[in-house]
Amino acid sequence: MRETTVNKVLGHPLNAWYVAAWDHEVNRKPLARTVANRPLAMYRTEDGRAVALADACWHRLAPLSMGTPEGRDGIRCPYHGIVYNSAGRCISMPAQETINPSATVASFPVVELHRFVWVWLGDPTKADPSLVPDMHQMDDPAWAGDGLTIPVACNYQLVLDNLMDLTHEEFVHSSTIGQEELSESEFVVTHDGDTVTVERWMLGIDAPPFWLANMRDRFPGFEGKVDRWQIIHFESPSTINIDVGVAKAGTGAPAGDRSQGVNGYVMNTITPETDKSCNYFWAFMRNYRLESQVITTKLRDGVSRVFKEDEDMLVAQQAAIEANPDYEFYSLNIDAGGMWVRRILEGKLAAEGRLPVPAVSVA
Amino acid sequence: MATSHSRVWQRATVTESDALTPGIRRIVFEPQRPVKVEAGAHIDVKVTIGGATDSRSYSVVTPSDEGRTITISVLDSPQSRGGAAVMHALRVGDTIEITQPVLDFPLRIGAARYLLLAGGIGITAIAGMASVLRSIGADYTLVYVGRGLGEMAFVEELRREHGQRLVLHVRDDGTPLDVATLVGSVDAGTELYTCGPIRLMDAVRRAWIERELSPANLRFETFGNSGWFDPQRFVVRIPRLGFETMVGTSETMLEALESAGLEVMSDCRKGECGLCEVRVLHLDGDLDHRDVFYSERQKDARGKICCCVSRAVSTDLGRPGPAVVTIDIS
Numbered sequence: 001m002r003e004t005t006v007n008k009v010l011g012h013p014l015n016a017w018y019v020a021a022w023d024h025e026v027n028r029k030p031l032a033r034t035v036a037n038r039p040l041a042m043y044r045t046e047d048g049r050a051v052a053l054a055d056a057c058w059h060r061l062a063p064l065s066m067g068t069p070e071g072r073d074g075i076r077c078p079y080h081g082i083v084y085n086s087a088g089r090c091i092s093m094p095a096q097e098t099i100n101p102s103a104t105v106a107s108f109p110v111v112e113l114h115r116f117v118w119v120w121l122g123d124p125t126k127a128d129p130s131l132v133p134d135m136h137q138m139d140d141p142a143w144a145g146d147g148l149t150i151p152v153a154c155n156y157q158l159v160l161d162n163l164m165d166l167t168h169e170e171f172v173h174s175s176t177i178g179q180e181e182l183s184e185s186e187f188v189v190t191h192d193g194d195t196v197t198v199e200r201w202m203l204g205i206d207a208p209p210f211w212l213a214n215m216r217d218r219f220p221g222f223e224g225k226v227d228r229w230q231i232i233h234f235e236s237p238s239t240i241n242i243d244v245g246v247a248k249a250g251t252g253a254p255a256g257d258r259s260q261g262v263n264g265y266v267m268n269t270i271t272p273e274t275d276k277s278c279n280y281f282w283a284f285m286r287n288y289r290l291e292s293q294v295i296t297t298k299l300r301d302g303v304s305r306v307f308k309e310d311e312d313m314l315v316a317q318q319a320a321i322e323a324n325p326d327y328e329f330y331s332l333n334i335d336a337g338g339m340w341v342r343r344i345l346e347g348k349l350a351a352e353g354r355l356p357v358p359a360v361s362v363a
Numbered sequence: 364m365a366t367s368h369s370r371v372w373q374r375a376t377v378t379e380s381d382a383l384t385p386g387i388r389r390i391v392f393e394p395q396r397p398v399k400v401e402a403g404a405h406i407d408v409k410v411t412i413g414g415a416t417d418s419r420s421y422s423v424v425t426p427s428d429e430g431r432t433i434t435i436s437v438l439d440s441p442q443s444r445g446g447a448a449v450m451h452a453l454r455v456g457d458t459i460e461i462t463q464p465v466l467d468f469p470l471r472i473g474a475a476r477y478l479l480l481a482g483g484i485g486i487t488a489i490a491g492m493a494s495v496l497r498s499i500g501a502d503y504t505l506v507y508v509g510r511g512l513g514e515m516a517f518v519e520e521l522r523r524e525h526g527q528r529l530v531l532h533v534r535d536d537g538t539p540l541d542v543a544t545l546v547g548s549v550d551a552g553t554e555l556y557t558c559g560p561i562r563l564m565d566a567v568r569r570a571w572i573e574r575e576l577s578p579a580n581l582r583f584e585t586f587g588n589s590g591w592f593d594p595q596r597f598v599v600r601i602p603r604l605g606f607e608t609m610v611g612t613s614e615t616m617l618e619a620l621e622s623a624g625l626e627v628m629s630d631c632r633k634g635e636c637g638l639c640e641v642r643v644l645h646l647d648g649d650l651d652h653r654d655v656f657y658s659e660r661q662k663d664a665r666g667k668i669c670c671c672v673s674r675a676v677s678t679d680l681g682r683p684g685p686a687v688v689t690i691d692i693s
Binding site: 085087088089090091096097098099100101102104106107109124125127353 | 473580636
């Protein structure tokens with residue numbers, strides 16, 4: 001039988017792609033970013049390729065991210081001038097005529113996709129670029145939008161929990177997207193391999209302020225009831241894209257006709273930084289009024305305010321977890337999506353031999 | 364990464380020991396605290412030679428069982444300073460102190476092409492890399508050089524695993540390796556990983572420099588245990604201290620100075636870092652530079668040596684007796 005104890009917070013699988021940075025954040029000048037407890041020095045080569053090296057010089061562990069680009073694809077340590085190429089091999093050593101053959105720093109596999117720079121910190125022989133989670137709305141011409149990064153002082157798992165159950169919107173985001181129908185309506189959870197989907201429809205309701213404004217961007221002066229949907233797609237280890245929107249009530253949105261509505265995709269990918277912090281990369285993409293930069297900016301700023309409310313709650317939750325180490329988690333029916341995510345991640349961690357508490361006991 | 368750069372000592376029990384060739388034994392340990400072994404890793408082993416505790420480094424044959432066993436292969440030859448004899452004497456059930464695997468010779472995934480070159484017992488480090496490259500479908504060639512097939516370990520296994528990608532060069536069969544031709548076949552996208560005797564590695568390095576290939580793409584590991592000459596006894600003198608001692612064949616100059624109570628700075632003890640440098644004031648004999656710290660020019664000048672690995676030898680002395688090297692230390 002399966003143990004009922006919930007690991008309050010989880011470690012992170014290493015054999016996975018994580019977003020280290022937005023594409024525009026990685027430039028010739030090195031950037032310091034910690035991913036999954038590994039400090040990285042990130043930069044671009046002269047021909048524009050993104051590189052992620054361990055941010056500690058082989059010699060005395062000085063941070064390479066404080067260094068400077070050198071030559072075609074190298075980086076110079078700011079302390080004693082040792083130069084590494086993008087593969088992490090030393091190509092110049094001060095005050096000697098040879099190069100110590102063991103002078104290398106780890107160079108991690110990098111893929112640039114969907115406006116993000118992804119890194120793989122686990123077994124490099126398994127770093128298959130086709131395993132990057134699907135976030136195609138980020139740079140698909142049928143979609144427009146933008147997003148930001150929120151550094152959150154909590155374990156990444158708590159953000160996944162937050163996104164997999166949106167009933168919290170009623171209480172955390174009461175002034176923007178929350179409404180009581182969220183916790184009153186039925187939801188359906190499905191899972192398949194490394195994915196989990198939670199689908200919820202609220203039919204014939206009043207649009208909350210955020211969605212009423214969006215409807216009026218597309219249908220000026222709109223009044224009346226809407227059908228609202230939230231379809232949450234999780235893809236291991238930490239990407240959650242949420243198909244959200246509202247349409248004029250009774251115009252066929254549940255059956256697939258969204259022509260009388262507005263549709264957005266909340267793109268979320270959460271990168272563990274340390275065991276108690278993460279970088280939450282998000283964007284709000286929409287498939288209407290693509291030409292309007294005003295809408296893009298307004299949506300980004302609006303969602304940003306909504307997510308600040310989540311951040312405050314998540315930081316407080318992490319602090320409460322640490323302050324009450326002897327208290328356990330209990331679950332509600334609404335946690336089904338988040339619990340499937342946890343089970344998938346526990347399976348990944350177990351496969352890497354990195355799950356401290358066995359989730360499965362044989363009865 | 365599972366394999367660390369730090370040396371974590373632990374007990375290990377010998378579970379298998381068998382002869383692969385007349386000179387090479389394969390030894391399998393069960394370590395106390397298993398960690399996954401990556402290709403290119405080595406372990407240090409504590410050995411007692413002539414009453415003194417010392418350590419020796421051996422490359423690990425990459426296993427597939429998450430490090431629950433560690434397999435090494437050890438060649439005993441006239442070049443050995445006594446560690447190999449200790450290792451060969453181990454029997455099933457014996458326990459010994461070893462480190463967790465240390466990775467100073469990592470295989471980088473992602474090169475366009477790979478050339479793996481193993482000389483003799485150097486196949487131990489290289490075989491695991493070849494397996495990884497095969498498993499990920501990389502473009503690689505495995506070149507294995509030896510004196511005679513009877514002295515070369517793992518040949519049949521490698522043939523089965525790598526088929527046409529394995530190229531054998533066997534001196535006694537009239538197919539010696541031509542290093543210049545081999546390095547001449549390398550392009551700028553190729554990474555060459557090599558492990559073997561110093562003559563082979565030195566020839567590769569010279570050819571590599573001559574072709575002006577990127578030094579970053581020539582990867583090698585040496586434990587400083589291979590020389591141009593078999594080890595001989597030699598005399599070390601330090602006039603400033605009124606000091607003289609004989610360095611035996613089973614010890615290094617650094618060890619001899621240390622056991623005589625002198626303080627000599629050192630770190631890597633495999634001829635890489637240059638910290639153990641001593642100045643040569645006078646030389647009666649020649650030097651066997653076994654380090655990779657000095658350039659060709661510096662070695663030829665005979666003015667300094669890495670005392671952790673390099674030795675004096677009595678070639679062309681025109682008199683009997685050991686070589687004498689007169690040095691000063693810092």
